Amino acid sequence: MNVLEVLGAVLLLFGTALSVLAAWxxxxxxxxxxxxxxxTKSASLGLSLIVLGAAVAAGSWELLGIAALVTAFLFMTAPISGHMVGRATYLAGRVDNLVFDDLADSKPSPLVIRNNAQGGWSHTRVVGMILVWMLLWRDVSPGTLLGGAVVACSIELLRRAPVARNSIRLGGLATFAVRYMWLVFSSNARVAWEVVTPSNELIREAIVAVRLNTRQPSVALLVANAISYTPGSLTIELTGDPLVLYVHVLHFDSVAQVERDVRELEELAQRVFRDPAMTGT
Amino acid sequence: MDAVVTVAQLALGAAALFALARAARGPTLADRIIALDLVLLLLAGGVAAHGARTDTELFVPLLIVVALVAFTGTLIVARFIEWRDSK
Known part of the structure; x- marks a missing residue:
C-alpha cells in the first residue's frame, strides 16, 4: 500500500464512522x-469523505473533481431537505420539548424575494455548466463540449427563476470555506460525542429568532444553508423584511450565544458576496 | 484496501439496519422519511467504497442518481406533510 492508499483508507473509515454515528x-x-x-448532516459529510477517500485511493484527478462536485451538491441539498422536513414537522405541531421557542408567539410573514435579477446572460455561469457537464461525462472531446454548450445555453435561455446578481469574491469565499470547515468538523465531533455517550442530558432544544444585519437574499441564503449543514443547528424558518432566521439548536445555552454564532457566520458570508448597491462606487 | 473496504461496507450495512429500524418505528412521518433518506446516503457510501476497491469509475453515475433521488424524494414528502396538515 502506498501513501495515497493509506490516506484514502483513513478518509474512507472516517466517513464510514460518521455515517454509522448518524444512523445510531x-x-x-x-x-x-x-x-x-x-x-442529515453527519451522513452527508460522511458520504463526502467516503467519495473523497475513494478518489484519493485511486489517485485520480477526475474522481477528485467528482468528489468535489458531490460535496458541493450535498452542501446545497442536505440543508434544504433538513430545513423542509424540520419546518413541516414544526408546523405539524410535532415539536413539544423546547426549552425556549421564539416561533410560538410570532406569525412570521413569508419571505418574498423580489426579482431584481431581470434574468441576464452570464458567461461565467454558462462556462461553469459546460465544465460540470464535461466532468460528469468524464470526457473532453469536441462532441461533449458541443452537447454541454447546447444544454448550458438552453438552461440559461429558458430559466425562469430569479438569480441574484451579486458577484462572488474569491478571497472571501476561501476564508469562508476554511473557517466554515473548522466549524463543521468541530460541531460534527460534538454531536458524535452526544451520540456515543448514552445519556442525552446535554440536549436542550430551543428555537431562537435572529435578526440579520444584511438585506441581501444571497447572504441570507448562504447563512441559512451553512447553519443547517452544521450539526446542532437547523434553520426552521426564514422571513423577509427584515430578514429573520428562526434557528433550532440542539444545545441551547443562551439567546446571546446563538445570536453570536449566527452573526459570526453572517459576517463571513457578507465577505463572500459583493453588495450590488456598493458596486460602481 | 480490500479489508478496509469490507469493514466499511459491513459497518454501513449495520448503519442501514439502524436507519430501517427507525423507519419502521416512526413515530412521525418526518422520522421515517429522514431515515429512508439516510438509507440512500449509506447505499451511496457503500457503492463509492466498492469503487475504491475495484478501481472502476462505474459507480459515479449511480452515486449521482442516488443523491438526486434522495433529495427530490425527501423534498416531496416534506411538501406532502405540510399539505396534509394544512387541510
Missing part, C-alpha cells in the same frame, strides 16, 4: 428534530 443517532436521540440533526 437516529435510534438514540429523543425527539424528531434532534434526530434530524444527527441524521
Amino acid at each position: 443517532g437516529l435510534i438514540d436521540f429523543p425527539s424528531a428534530l434532534a434526530r434530524m440533526h444527527a441524521a
